[in-house]
Amino acid sequence: MRVELRQQPYDPWAELSAHERAHAVPGRSGAAAVFTGSMRDRNEGVTVTGMFLEHYPEMTERHLRGLAQEAMSRWQLDDLLLLHRVGEVLPGQTIVLVAVWSAHRAAAFEACRFLLEDLKHKTPFWKRETLEDGERWVEYNTPG
Amino acid sequence: MRVELRQQPYDPWAELSAHERAHAVPGRSGAAAVFTGSMRDRNEGVTVTGMFLEHYPEMTERHLRGLAQEAMSRWQLDDLLLLHRVGEVLPGQTIVLVAVWSAHRAAAFEACRFLLEDLKHKTPFWKRETLEDGERWVEYNTPG
Amino acid sequence: MSIKVRFFASIRDLTGRAGDEIEARPGLVARDVWRLSTDGLEPPPTLLVSVNLEFADLDAPVGEGDEVAFMPPVTGG
Amino acid sequence: MSIKVRFFASIRDLTGRAGDEIEARPGLVARDVWRLSTDGLEPPPTLLVSVNLEFADLDAPVGEGDEVAFMPPVTGG
Numbered sequence: 001m002r003v004e005l006r007q008q009p010y011d012p013w014a015e016l017s018a019h020e021r022a023h024a025v026p027g028r029s030g031a032a033a034v035f036t037g038s039m040r041d042r043n044e045g046v047t048v049t050g051m052f053l054e055h056y057p058e059m060t061e062r063h064l065r066g067l068a069q070e071a072m073s074r075w076q077l078d079d080l081l082l083l084h085r086v087g088e089v090l091p092g093q094t095i096v097l098v099a100v101w102s103a104h105r106a107a108a109f110e111a112c113r114f115l116l117e118d119l120k121h122k123t124p125f126w127k128r129e130t131l132e133d134g135e136r137w138v139e140y141n142t143p144g
Numbered sequence: 145m146r147v148e149l150r151q152q153p154y155d156p157w158a159e160l161s162a163h164e165r166a167h168a169v170p171g172r173s174g175a176a177a178v179f180t181g182s183m184r185d186r187n188e189g190v191t192v193t194g195m196f197l198e199h200y201p202e203m204t205e206r207h208l209r210g211l212a213q214e215a216m217s218r219w220q221l222d223d224l225l226l227l228h229r230v231g232e233v234l235p236g237q238t239i240v241l242v243a244v245w246s247a248h249r250a251a252a253f254e255a256c257r258f259l260l261e262d263l264k265h266k267t268p269f270w271k272r273e274t275l276e277d278g279e280r281w282v283e284y285n286t287p288g
Numbered sequence: 289m290s291i292k293v294r295f296f297a298s299i300r301d302l303t304g305r306a307g308d309e310i311e312a313r314p315g316l317v318a319r320d321v322w323r324l325s326t327d328g329l330e331p332p333p334t335l336l337v338s339v340n341l342e343f344a345d346l347d348a349p350v351g352e353g354d355e356v357a358f359m360p361p362v363t364g365g
Numbered sequence: 366m367s368i369k370v371r372f373f374a375s376i377r378d379l380t381g382r383a384g385d386e387i388e389a390r391p392g393l394v395a396r397d398v399w400r401l402s403t404d405g406l407e408p409p410p411t412l413l414v415s416v417n418l419e420f421a422d423l424d425a426p427v428g429e430g431d432e433v434a435f436m437p438p439v440t441g442g
Contacts, residue, residue, distance in 0.1 A: 058418055
């Protein structure tokens, strides 16, 4: 199980490949469910040229560790990887990567979605978008 | 949109990386949902040393093309990648890779799950497992 | 013209053959094709049927040039 | 000992400051901390509150050494 906040851009597929090489037991997990969320260059009909992802370092890290533990035990997962950008992000870059490994698909799908909904609605992150004519805080996330 | 049957082992993360390099429009898709299903070395309490994946070539390919088209239009996806092994498979190898790209997460999650449930319950594939003392057909897939 | 018959996976093991070719006759349905190609074997309750690469049922009409396949529940993914 | 106060994101813009430090007194709740650190600004209806890194509500008791934070709805993921 690994949870990390990243200041720098990352390649989600390279991260998954490296994580599996380091941690996967071949033949053990029948299922992996993965979600990547990337920065779009438009939001609510407006061109967005950049974003700053603010967080509350001590609380965000504590919350994510608890969240990962909860998912691991609730769905008896084999493994979990959660990466989330903080700081300056550009369009096209990956913001979040959530991956879970389990014996069967239902647990993998459900745990992946559970983690993402928590990230969207309960984890202390805030997005400030840079527009062509200024900045704005994203006020709320859409329901899942 | 790409659908392929594969005779040879493949690395799902390398496939995703190559597919995005070739097809993704940076900043367009906010969400990607991915599922990989791998061969486990145990099933129903018994050690499994190998598997043969039979299919009905003309019908399987036709069914998969129709399925992919249906998902693309039903969830207005940006893109879709579906790879499925056929023939001899060994424990730890990836059998299926399903990936969908869309503007928002709900469509990505739902389409990915829809595709996988169809693969499990409606697409002509049959698994014959090699056990330590013989062979057996997998008789049915578990509900999702 | 005739009807092409195919058997897949455990159904092939059950019938002991990969396929058959039978003479088309007016009024045939898939159930008749099964009966004619299997020496009167009882169709398994979970049997799947396709006609020309689309799932169908045992009452589906079949005729000259059609391809009819019989298979067990699918187990891919 | 005192109470550490932190403001995040649009709440920091609203209050015009990143944090504060106020004197602990018996019987304080998070709402009092907000009032004391914001010159009586009305708390926004969607305001989130944490006490010692756990979400809480405006009626949560706070005391010496506690860290109280005020923030808008989260927008990560």
